[in-house]
Amino acid sequence: MKGTKEKLIEAAVVALNRDESATIEQIANVAGVTRRTIHRCFNDRNTLVEECKQTMLRVCNLKMTEAYHSSEQPAVQIENMFYAALEVGVQYSFVKKLFKRNQYTDLGNNHEVAYDDVKANWFRLVELLQQQGAIDRKLSIPWIYNLFGGMVDIAIEAQQAGDVARNDIKKFSWTSFKGSIGLH
Incomplete structure (x- = not known):
């Protein structure tokens, strides 16, 4: 069972993914708690955001690294990394947004460096697949x-809007991505 702090982090990620300037009050509404509950666990909004960042980096790095090491075949690796990103969807999106704002030269801690390694592995896979003629x-x-x-x-x-059946999202999104890059 998840503790209060973990639930607050999850709610904060959802709120911040919708609006990066979400207030403590908005995050509390998403979590279904009072502002005071958030302040019992986190000193301020910046502390909460930093905790979200570190937690999501750990989650994303773990899943993407597992997917990368899941096969020796680059096409399978990239597909599994895609599914891993879908699995941690909101977290992946949150981390991606954070790193769009930051310069890689500013990276300091191990989770951020690991994120950079995951990205470097992903880039190498795509480069290899291009060299093999599998990607345009x-x-x-x-x-x-x-x-x-x-x-x-x-x-x-699509999942949040309920526009597409949950079971179809994985298949539709992979088929669309694969087709967009000419992966065969």
């Missing part, structure tokens, strides 16, 4: 990376 070489790797993240965001939005 006309597309730059940063472009493909943005497509990857964008497809995860679309899947999250």
Whole structure:
């Protein structure tokens, strides 16, 4: 069973994913608690945001690293990394937004460095797949990376809106991403 702090972090990630400037009051509403409950666990909003960041980095790094090591075949690895990103959807989106704002030269702690390693592994996979002719070489790797993240965001939005059956989201999003980069 999750503790109060973990539930507050999850609610904060949801609220901050919707609106990066979400207030403590808005986060409390998402969590279904009072503002005072949040302040019992976190000194201020910045502390809560930093705790969210560290927690989500751990979750995302673990899942993406497991997916990367799940196979020796690059096409399978990239597919499994895509599914891992979908599995941790909101967390992945949150981490991605954080790192869009930060410069990689500013990275300091181990979880942030691990995120950079996961991204570097992902870039190497795409480069290898392009060298093998499995992915269209006309597309730059940063472009493909943005497509990857964008497809995860679309899947999250579709799931939250209820527009697509939950069971179809994984299949539809992978098929769309794979087709967009010419992966065969």
